[in-house]
Amino acid sequence: MSDTDNHADWWRDAVVYQIYPRSFADSNGDGIGDLRGIISRVPYLAELGVDAVWLSPFYPSPLVDGGYDVADYRDVDPRIGSLDDFDGLVAALHHAGIRLYVDIVPNHCSDQHPWFQAALTAPPGAPERDRFIFHDGLGDDHSLPPSDWRANFGGPAWTPVGDGTFYFHLYAAEQPDWNWDNREVRDDFLTTLRFWSDRGVDGFRVDVAMALSKDLTDPLPFAEVEQIPIGPEHPFYDRDGIDEIYAEWREVFDTYDPPRVAVAELWAEPSPRKARYATKRSLGQAFFFDLLQAEFAAVTFKRSVDNVLSWVKQSGSSCTWVLSNHDNVRHASRYGLPEVADDGDVWATSDRDRRWRLTRGTDPVEDIERGLRRARAATMFMLALPGSAYLYQGEELGLRDVADLPDDVLQDPIFFRDPTFNRGRDGCRVPLPWTLEGPSFGFGSGSAHLPQPSWFGAHAVSVEEGDPTSTLNLYRQALRLRHDFRREGLGEELRWADALDGALHLVRPSVGWHSVTNFTADPIAWPGLPTTMLASSEPWEPGTPLPAETTVWFNEKGTVDDPV
Ligand code: NOJ
Ligand code: CA
Numbered sequence: 001m002s003d004t005d006n007h008a009d010w011w012r013d014a015v016v017y018q019i020y021p022r023s024f025a026d027s028n029g030d031g032i033g034d035l036r037g038i039i040s041r042v043p044y045l046a047e048l049g050v051d052a053v054w055l056s057p058f059y060p061s062p063l064v065d066g067g068y069d070v071a072d073y074r075d076v077d078p079r080i081g082s083l084d085d086f087d088g089l090v091a092a093l094h095h096a097g098i099r100l101y102v103d104i105v106p107n108h109c110s111d112q113h114p115w116f117q118a119a120l121t122a123p124p125g126a127p128e129r130d131r132f133i134f135h136d137g138l139g140d141d142h143s144l145p146p147s148d149w150r151a152n153f154g155g156p157a158w159t160p161v162g163d164g165t166f167y168f169h170l171y172a173a174e175q176p177d178w179n180w181d182n183r184e185v186r187d188d189f190l191t192t193l194r195f196w197s198d199r200g201v202d203g204f205r206v207d208v209a210m211a212l213s214k215d216l217t218d219p220l221p222f223a224e225v226e227q228i229p230i231g232p233e234h235p236f237y238d239r240d241g242i243d244e245i246y247a248e249w250r251e252v253f254d255t256y257d258p259p260r261v262a263v264a265e266l267w268a269e270p271s272p273r274k275a276r277y278a279t280k281r282s283l284g285q286a287f288f289f290d291l292l293q294a295e296f297a298a299v300t301f302k303r304s305v306d307n308v309l310s311w312v313k314q315s316g317s318s319c320t321w322v323l324s325n326h327d328n329v330r331h332a333s334r335y336g337l338p339e340v341a342d343d344g345d346v347w348a349t350s351d352r353d354r355r356w357r358l359t360r361g362t363d364p365v366e367d368i369e370r371g372l373r374r375a376r377a378a379t380m381f382m383l384a385l386p387g388s389a390y391l392y393q394g395e396e397l398g399l400r401d402v403a404d405l406p407d408d409v410l411q412d413p414i415f416f417r418d419p420t421f422n423r424g425r426d427g428c429r430v431p432l433p434w435t436l437e438g439p440s441f442g443f444g445s446g447s448a449h450l451p452q453p454s455w456f457g458a459h460a461v462s463v464e465e466g467d468p469t470s471t472l473n474l475y476r477q478a479l480r481l482r483h484d485f486r487r488e489g490l491g492e493e494l495r496w497a498d499a500l501d502g503a504l505h506l507v508r509p510s511v512g513w514h515s516v517t518n519f520t521a522d523p524i525a526w527p528g529l530p531t532t533m534l535a536s537s538e539p540w541e542p543g544t545p546l547p548a549e550t551t552v553w554f555n556e557k558g559t560v561d562d563p564v
Contacts, residue, residue, distance in 0.1 A: 012318040014051035026444025035081035046096040049479030054101040064174040069110035090200040099202035107208040108175040133168040147219035154417035209264035213241030246282040278317035319387025333401040336371020361403030376537035380551035384515035386492040398471030401427035433460040512556035530554035
């Protein structure tokens with residue numbers, strides 16, 4: 001890492017690349033991506049120009065939820081590698097000037113975690129059980145669950161253990177929730193944070209960050225819980241108790257130099273309290289998914305950005321922009337789906353995306369060309385915003401979701417819970433194509449754990465590297481320019497300049513960087529735009545109308561390389 005990068009605020013405007021380890025690169029041909037595979041691709045990450053990598057869970061896990069069911073927080077799944085490999089990865093990334101975030105999953109573990117196994121064999125009321133959330137069943141024989149709550153993946157949130165007691169799980173039954181009122185649980189997580197920090201990890205992405213503090217002693221009926229706003233009165237979301245937990249984490253982070261950082265995964269849209277997760281006393285940064293949930297339109301994009309800017313002002317943190325991750329339909333697919341359903345109603349995006357996956361991409365049908373065009377424009381828009389940007393592996397190749405995976409290869413518990421309601425998230429987790437040849441497009445020497453469709457070949461890294469107009473080359477160019485501006489003292493200020501209808505024009509005043517996006521389906525004649533174009537998401541000649549669904553970057557001071 002260069003000296004100039006070695007400052008405590010490096011995370012504020014970092015470009016963070018999310019790796020879903022089982023689907024990135026497979027070094028030994030067993031079909032599962034692994035740490036050595038990632039090490040072999042560090043030069044690719046360096047050339048792409050990312051500042052940090054966020055590694056989704058790589059810990060030993062029965063893989064009920066893609067590794068978000070952790071059986072041992074302080075080891076590497078043998079199918080993915082070893083602790084030595086992990087140290088090798090840290091060294092390789094740091095040598096290339098890239099930092100590393102790991103995913104920490106504090107709300108729940110795997111039912112195979114030794115502490116949960118100990119809880120099952122211990123009698124009701126034993127200290128081993130207090131680390132989890134056990135509750136007596138209702139009814140004379142205690143055979144009824146303590147409440148009618150539904151888990152986030154569907155099905156009941158309470159599972160019986162056969163002795164008249166039930167344990168609580170916000171997600172799958174194989175993911176028992178920790179009891180964060182238990183001191184041993186708190187201390188064990190502090191040990192885990194130190195364990196990875198000592199190994200050189202720079203930051204943590206905190207899964208389901210707002211659910212740790214709970215009061216389930218007297219569960220109300222679920223219909224009543226749904227009426228309680230998330231916050232102090234809610235039995236499990238966003239309670240006050242959470243502040244004290246993260247204050248302890250912060251103490252650990254601050255014992256390192258530079259301090260370790262963290263970003264909260266937060267779906268707390270309705271909460272006016274969410275800024276507090278991103279303060280210096282707490283985790284320091286929080287995800288805002290506003291942009292990910294916004295339709296591709298000038299009005300919605302601007303509203304999302306203004307929203308996030310106002311949250312960020314309250315916390316003193318920086319913005320976090322996300323268009324794709326391992327839980328959502330990739331943005332190249334999303335933007336190809338219609339905003340309006342056949343019956344003329346406007347889709348709620350989550351309903352539309354779920355239905356699209358459920359029908360294997362047949363209803364509604366994706367407009368592939370349009371989806372990619374908009375995705376490229378949206379990415380450039382995002383990369384011009386102040387704050388940090390989180391990219392998801394494969395989006396730099398313009399990858400779409402794979403909607404037609406056969407049922408018998410699906411892995412996501414969401415699918416198993418109710419296949420008629422939701423086919424799950426596997427479509428955005430299909431292993432990356434690296435080359436046109438090979439049994440799994442260069443992912444490994446064998447077949448991949450989720451099958452890749454034939455159209456993946458056209459998106460292979462080796463193919464896109466050779467095409468100057470490819471999405472990969474667009475990302476590389478955009479990240480290079482962003483770096484150059486950063487070196488010039490980019491700052492975090494954003495100004496909206498006057499724009500024509502259906503367009504947005506944003507300016508980063510300290511360096512004179514302009515980003516103009518035409519969100520409409522038609523070209524816009526726009527006299528008076530700067531002429532010093534730096535990059536554009538579609539081919540464009542300055543002086544001609546701005547093409548449909550296109551972002552162009554300008555430098556009012558001339559090009560960065562050649563300042564006037
Ligand atoms: C959020 C993660 O991103 C998702 O993949 C996981 O299934 C849930 N949290 C539960 O851990
Ligand atoms: Ca492997």
